[in-house]
Amino acid sequence: MRICDLMDREVITCNPEDSLKHVLTMMKRNRFRSVVVQDETGEVWGLVSRLAVVRFYGEELEQIKAEQAMRPYKFDVDPQMPIEKAIEIMKRTRIEHLIIVDPHAGPKRPIGVLASFNIAWYMSKIERGTYEQILKMPRE
């Protein structure tokens, strides 16, 4: 199973300059999924998660920019990587969402988001008795 088989292909994006109110409105419209921040060239900057927005509870959301709330993009995650590799990264870094980038584009263009819920969904579908075939990836 590869990351591209499980990731959400519908990426919700905003600009770094957008207000947190705009980001929150987009989240609400999309069942509270995380929002990927990208610049005008399409290059990914980071991700605004639900917890990142909640941190600004009580503040003027109109005055806060998306780039102030986002977690910067750090890991190059290829859509062809095995799902075990994604799990290893998520466990090690305690990150809930991985941004998947297009490995063939010049700028790092987001083409999907993999959340722990996508993996939970996959675990619910694994056939009985096949767990032993899943390899554990060595730590880097």
Place this chain on the structure above:
Amino acid sequence: MPGKVMSLMRRGAISCGEETSIREVAQILAVNSSRYCVVTNKAHEVLGIVSARSLLKAFGQDLDNTPVKQILLRHTYTIGPNSPLSEAIQLMNRRKIEHVIVTSDRPGSIAVLGVLHVEDILSAMLKEEGSNKDANM
């Protein structure tokens, strides 16, 4: 912005027993499109919560014979219905959790009253922004 946990919490919770297998918990999350499941003991007292992220710990294990009690987040992260919302938000951010179990305020009681979701706080924040804008017009 409403000030107390009880004003935003959802009554009741998706739950399972401590002996439930990881596979069944994954199915509960998938069927309900839920990111969490509250784990209780036979006396229906809350033991903790299992999230989609905590299921990652069990990936590659025997999903049918591993009980959820081995991976759950113990119920140290609970809050009372009369606690201020700001306290719940601090707890969420400190522990990086999106759901907080709301338990009775009565001393010694660990009965589940409901769950406070990050989504409900976000909805309230958006509503508040909208009403501030209306007030300024």
